[in-house]
Amino acid sequence: MKKPEICRYCGGVIRLVPASSVYGASVYRLGLEKESIYQCQNCNARVGCHKGTTKPLGNVANEALRLKRIETHRVFDSFWKARHMTRSNAYKWLSQQMRIPAKDTHIGGFEMDQCQEVIDLCTSADREGAA
Numbered sequence: 559m560k561k562p563e564i565c566r567y568c569g570g571v572i573r574l575v576p577a578s579s580v581y582g583a584s585v586y587r588l589g590l591e592k593e594s595i596y597q598c599q600n601c602n603a604r605v606g607c608h609k610g611t612t613k614p615l616g617n618v619a620n621e622a623l624r625l626k627r628i629e630t631h632r633v634f635d636s637f638w639k640a641r642h643m644t645r646s647n648a649y650k651w652l653s654q655q656m657r658i659p660a661k662d663t664h665i666g667g668f669e670m671d672q673c674q675e676v677i678d679l680c681t682s683a684d685r686e687g688a689a
């Protein structure tokens with residue numbers, strides 16, 4: 559994923575900023591104190607980076623997409639925890655289901671349709687598991 563420079567929503571300039579400038583003191587709780595974020599200086603669309611790097615997880619997200627990514631994380635995390643899967647096995651499963659490389663399987667970089675696909679996959683796997 560190439561570094562975003564111009565915001566896809568508003569055309570504003572995207573800068574790489576420390577996570578603390580977005581999340582303030584919460585960076586410690588979130589474990590992001592060493593991480594960076596790409597942020598549109600005009601509309602605040604943003605995306606995180608692969609841990610310890612300045613490689614973006616995906617494209618910048620406006621508020622609607624950020625909320626969708628958070629919701630998707632919540633569904634996916636409770637899905638694999640309930641099944642006693644390891645985190646890495648869960649992501650392996652997800653990348654196979656979505657037919658995308660493991661290195662691109664980051665909910666923090668997904669688009670709306672990919673987020674919905676994750677939610678649908680978890681919901682239908684749960685339904686099959688219960689049958």
Ligand SMILES: [Zn+2]
Pocket residue numbers: 565566567568569570598599600601602603
């Ligand atoms: Zn923008």
